[in-house]
Every structure is written in structure tokens, then in C-alpha cells.
Amino acid sequence: MFKIDLIAGARPNFMKIGPIHHALQKFADKIQIRVVHTGQHYDQNMSTIFFEQLGLPKPDISLNIGSATHAHQTGKIMMAYEDLIIGDKPDLLLVVGDVNSTMACALVAAKLNVPVGHVEAGLRSFDWEMPEEVNRVVADRVSNFLFTTCDDGDVNLIREGFDTHQIVLVGNTMIDSLFRLLPQAEKSKILKKIGVKPREYVLTTLHRPSNVDNPDDLRQLMQMLVKLSKKMPIVFPVHPRTKNKMIGLEGIKEEDFRNIHLTEPLSYLDFVKCQKEAFLVVTDSGGVQEETSALGVQCLTARENTERPVTITKGTNRLVGTDPDEIYHAAVAVLNGDIKAGIPIPLWDGKAGERIADYIVKNLVNAVTQ
Ligand code: UD1
Numbered sequence: 124m125f126k127i128d129l130i131a132g133a134r135p136n137f138m139k140i141g142p143i144h145h146a147l148q149k150f151a152d153k154i155q156i157r158v159v160h161t162g163q164h165y166d167q168n169m170s171t172i173f174f175e176q177l178g179l180p181k182p183d184i185s186l187n188i189g190s191a192t193h194a195h196q197t198g199k200i201m202m203a204y205e206d207l208i209i210g211d212k213p214d215l216l217l218v219v220g221d222v223n224s225t226m227a228c229a230l231v232a233a234k235l236n237v238p239v240g241h242v243e244a245g246l247r248s249f250d251w252e253m254p255e256e257v258n259r260v261v262a263d264r265v266s267n268f269l270f271t272t273c274d275d276g277d278v279n280l281i282r283e284g285f286d287t288h289q290i291v292l293v294g295n296t297m298i299d300s301l302f303r304l305l306p307q308a309e310k311s312k313i314l315k316k317i318g319v320k321p322r323e324y325v326l327t328t329l330h331r332p333s334n335v336d337n338p339d340d341l342r343q344l345m346q347m348l349v350k351l352s353k354k355m356p357i358v359f360p361v362h363p364r365t366k367n368k369m370i371g372l373e374g375i376k377e378e379d380f381r382n383i384h385l386t387e388p389l390s391y392l393d394f395v396k397c398q399k400e401a402f403l404v405v406t407d408s409g410g411v412q413e414e415t416s417a418l419g420v421q422c423l424t425a426r427e428n429t430e431r432p433v434t435i436t437k438g439t440n441r442l443v444g445t446d447p448d449e450i451y452h453a454a455v456a457v458l459n460g461d462i463k464a465g466i467p468i469p470l471w472d473g474k475a476g477e478r479i480a481d482y483i484v485k486n487l488v489n490a491v492t493q
Contacts, residue, residue, distance in 0.1 A: 132224020142299035142476025245276025294470030330362035352382035
């Protein structure tokens with residue numbers, strides 16, 4: 124049996140590993156998959172519900188690391204994962220995305236000479252203040268196989284000196300999950316529960332440290348949302364990081380929030396429904412830029428840069444920076460009809476997980492088992 128470890132760490136990982144897991148399972152006669160959950164995200168609504176809705180099996184191993192500073196969290200994941208694989212080495216480690224769990228496990232495996240495959244390789248924001256950029260670059264550097272979502276990733280990796288044989292353009296596994304579960308998401312009753320109508324609300328998510336960690340910046344963003352909510356109601360599922368920072372934030376009055384529906388983090392199906400029916404999405408998330416482009420929904424990204432430029436060149440995303448006035452004016456322009464048409468992004472077709480599985484079987488499993 125060819126043994127593969129698949130790492131699940133934080134919320135955006137779960138929808139990326141689902142399609143890989145499903146596709147690899149078709150080769151269960153040759154491949155044994157071990158799902159390792161680091162516990163970086165651990166809540167019911169940040170983790171468990173995603174496993175249930177994505178049809179993922181319960182993790183084979185839970186490392187239960189939890190929240191901590193970057194060094195503590197990364198270090199604890201590394202120690203726990205090293206202990207695990209010293210006793211039982213896989214033939215391949217697969218990591219996805221750019222969270223601390225991705226980098227931590229990739230580093231451990233590389234030092235124990237376990238081949239590493241990085242799914243969503245090559246994305247670059249060129250912003251070293253983003254923890255995810257450090258994670259991306261390190262994970263790519265120690266990986267043997269670089270599975271990319273789009274040409275931009277290939278270009279970045281080639282510029283950094285990677286061998287073209289290591290780079291495999293497969294498409295986007297997050298979009299595989301989106302397309303597979305869209306019919307189910309359509310049935311969600313979340314809009315009714317929140318009290319909004321299709322195409323008559325703005326959806327927002329904000330959790331990047333650069334937007335929410337500084338109270339002054341967060342206050343100004345919230346004041347901008349209050350102003351925007353007078354034009355159209357806003358649905359705002361609040362990430363735990365943002366919630367922690369919002370508690371006790373001065374200068375914001377409860378009555379200002381009449382048109383802002385603050386909710387707990389939503390389940391996968393409810394959140395997809397909210398994206399699909401939104402008139403506009405304002406976000407600083409990476410994945411949401413991609414999902415809105417795939418759904419053809421207008422998206423404004425409240426960041427100074429993006430590692431996902433294909434969502435701008437081909438999709439419906441626009442980068443508007445972090446200045447609250449700029450975000451407000453761009454949002455009002457969209458509400459007034461400034462709509463960006465997107466075109467389909469190559470290979471974002473629901474089959475990326477299958478391409479990864481086929482590559483692994485053809486190039487690694489068959490080579491070992493023949
Ligand atoms: C992490 C990822 C980020 C990703 C985001 C998606 C890194 C460096 N960052 O950021 O790339 O976009 O996840 O959600 O890996 N918390 C809970 N419950 C949980 C998990 C976290 O309440 O299940 C709280 C904790 O108080 C924690 C805070 O959220 O301190 C932040 O969590 P953490 O995993 O450190 O980073 P994120 O901001 O979620």
C-alpha cells in the first residue's frame with residue numbers, strides 16, 4: 124500500500140482536501156489515506172460542521188494543537204507531526220493552502236525525507252507582512268510536487284527557479300467543492316433565517332490581521348460598513364479573530380448596526396448560499412475571491428495586494444485597498460451598476476482533485492508498486 128498523509132488544519136483547508144480525498148479513495152486498492160487534523164481550528168462552526176457537510180471522514184489522527192502565537196502554534200504542530208511520522212512514515216505528504224499547519228507539516232516531512240506535495244502552490248502576494256506569504260514560500264520551497272491552480276502560480280515558481288517537472292497545473296480543488304455542493308447549498312434557508320432577500324444585501328467577511336488587529340483600523344472599517352448599510356443591508360459572519368477584536372471597540376454604537384446582520388461563522392453550505400445570492404461581496408479572504416469569481420458574483424477585496432490575480436484578470440474580483448473611503452466609493456459604484464463581467468478561469472471545472480489523484484497514481488504509486 125502507498126501511504127498518503129493529508130493535512131487538515133484550518134477552515135479554508137477543509138474544502139480543499141475534500142475533493143482530493145474523494146478522488147484518491149477511488150484507488151483504495153493501492154492507496155491508504157490518513158487524514159491528520161492539526162486542530163489549528165477546532166470549534167464546531169470553524170471545523171466539525173465542515174467535515175460533516177463536505178462528506179469528509181472523521182480525522183484518523185487529531186493533534187489537538189489549538190490557538191497560540193505563530194511560533195508556538197507552528198512549533199507545537201511540528202513536534203506533534205514529527206512524533207507521528209517517526210513512528211509511521213507515509214510515502215507522501217499532501218498539504219494544501221497557506222496556513223500555519225501547511226508550512227509546519229511540510230517542514231517536518233521534508234526533514235525526514237518524506238516527499239511533499241503542495242496543493243495551491245505558487246501563489247504570491249509579495250507581501251512579507253502576511254503570515255500566509257511566509258507559509259506559502261516555505262511550503263513551496265520544501266515541496267517535491269507543486270500543484271498549481273492557475274498560470275500565475277506556474278510563472279511565479281519558474282521565476283523562483285523551480286524545475287518545470289515539479290510543477291503540475293491542476294486547477295482549483297476549492298472550486299471542486301463549490302461546484303459539487305452548490306445544489307445542496309441552494310436549498311439552505313439561511314437568507315430567511317437572517318432576514319434578507321436574494322440580490323438585496325452585501326456580504327462581508329473581514330479577518331486579516333492587517334485589517335482587524337489594529338483597533339483604529341477596525342473602527343474605521345466598521346464605521347464604513349455602517350455607512351454602506353444605509354444603502355443596502357449587510358450580512359457579516361464574524362470570524363473569531365475579528366470578534367475578539369470587536370469586543371469593547373469604542374466609537375461604535377449598537378443602534379448603528381440596525382442594517383448590519385452580524386452572525387457567527389456560517390457553515391459551508393450556508394456561506395455558499397450567502398455568496399451566491401449576494402449583490403456584492405466585500406472581503407479580505409483569499410478563498411472568497413476565488414469562490415465569487417467562480418460564481419460570477421461581484422467582489423471587492425479590501426487588501427492592498429492579492430496572491431490570486433487571476434480573479435482580477437479573469438474573474439469578478441477588484442482590488443480596492445484598505446482605505447475605508449475607497450472601499451465605500453467602490454461599493455456604492457457597484458450598487459449603482461458598475462458591474463464587472465468575468466470569464467471562466469481555465470481548469471476551475473470541478474475536476475482538480477481528480478487530476479491530482481491521477482498524477483499521484485501515475486507518477487508515484489505505480490512507480491513504487493510496479
Ligand atoms: C487562519 C489562517 C488564515 C486563514 C484563516 C481562516 C494562518 C497563519 N492563518 O487565520 O490564513 O485565512 O485561518 O479562518 O494560518 N479561534 C476560535 N476557534 C477556532 C479557531 C480559532 O475561536 O476554531 C480564534 C482563536 O481565538 C484564535 C483566533 O481565532 O486566536 C485566530 O485563529 P488562528 O488560527 O490563529 O488564525 P486565523 O486568524 O483564524
